[in-house]
Amino acid sequence: MTQDRSAPGEANTSDPKFEHVADVLRMEISDGQYRYGQRIPTQRELVQRFAVSRDTVRRALQDLQHEGWIESRQGSGAVVARRPSHHAGTSSPMVHLKPYIEEAFEAPTVTLDLMTLTAESMDAHIRAQTLRIHSEEIKPQRIAVRLLLPSTDINLALPRSVADPNDERPRDRHRMLTKRHAGALRDAIIELRNRDLVEDVSVEIRTMPLTPIAKLYIINRRHALFGMYRVVKRPVDVRAADDPGGTEKLEIFDVMGLGATLFPFTGGDTETVSQDATFVDHAQRWFDSLWDHLAHDARFDD
Structure with missing residues (x-):
């Protein structure tokens, strides 16, 4: 050992x-x-x-x-341990993503604005909710998702090889993961419309020429979950340099996304301005500015 x-x-x-x-x-x-x-x-x-x-x-x-x-x-x-409730209105870092997504999909209208590195976490959570819709446990009438990802065409700061920053294989691996999870997320939601399970469905995916150093989930325009990506060094499987059909271990600098601590902020239902409500408002404006002025429609079919 x-x-x-x-x-x-x-x-x-x-x-x-x-x-x-x-x-x-x-x-x-x-x-x-x-x-x-x-x-x-x-x-x-x-x-x-x-x-x-x-x-x-x-x-x-x-x-x-x-x-x-x-x-x-x-x-x-x-x-x-029991985590503090996301209804408590406090910015405790002790929250799960799952209850926020479950609550969002129980509403008649679901809106998700998501900025992330690969969409791996959100892919799993959203597909879990589509299964609830298929089983008629929940029946939202409208689902609108905007997914903002880093461009796979740029030289991303992360992930990258520890030994050789110019090694393309970590970026190729990231492109594959992004295409897989973003595509699965999109297909799962579109299928709801194709099977007449949800009347109004919209899924837009755009990419921007930046490497995210944090993830942001804005849920039903009321909750904002913010998590910082911590850089870690770890081995991953990539295609072998001397054998296109084989694989080898490569140590890379990557980010710890799955399970990262999420800091919750909840907008108020009244006219009272709170720190949480201000954060949600500015997070939405920030996302919209990136989406409108910096991002372009994703191209994962190349």
Whole structure:
């Protein structure tokens, strides 16, 4: 088993292994793999899964507990904590994306303005809601989605190879992921119209010549969720340099998007101006300015 170099009984804070463990667990909790009150894997199981020391696992769990993702229960170990309600009107960073999307699709009109790097998170969440529509659990009358992505034609700052910034393979991989998730999201929503499940459907995808350093979700023009992309170094599979049909591991600088902490802001229903309402208003104006003046219709069929 691979071990990190933490001293016995002490986590090595300069070693990013604990951050990777925390990031993966945060992503899995955020995506609903572990529900409120459910026990997460034990320290022993996490040590085996991630091939790290117990000290590294402890540090990751300490971070998650400090952030409010998990809590310790006697006799149960670490369990998923109840996150503060997104109706509370406070800018707590402890929120899931899932309840916001579920609530949005339960309204007669659904509007989503999304700025992201690949649309991977939103693809999964939106397709989950289309399944609810297919089963007639919910019946929205109108769905309008605007998806803003970085152009695949520019030299993106991220992802890129650690060893060779000019290596095109990380950008090729990003293009493939973007095409896959944006296309799946678009097709799932368009199918609702084709099957007469939703009367009015609109999906627009544009790209801009910028590398996003944060994600922004504006939901039904009332909620704005803002998450910062943290740069991480990790190995990924890319096409082999000397074998077009094969693959090889390449260490790249990438961003941790799935499971990233989302900061929620909710606009008010009254004329009272709050900090949250101001953020939502300006976030919408910012998105609109990028959409109208900098972005162009996406071309993923090349």
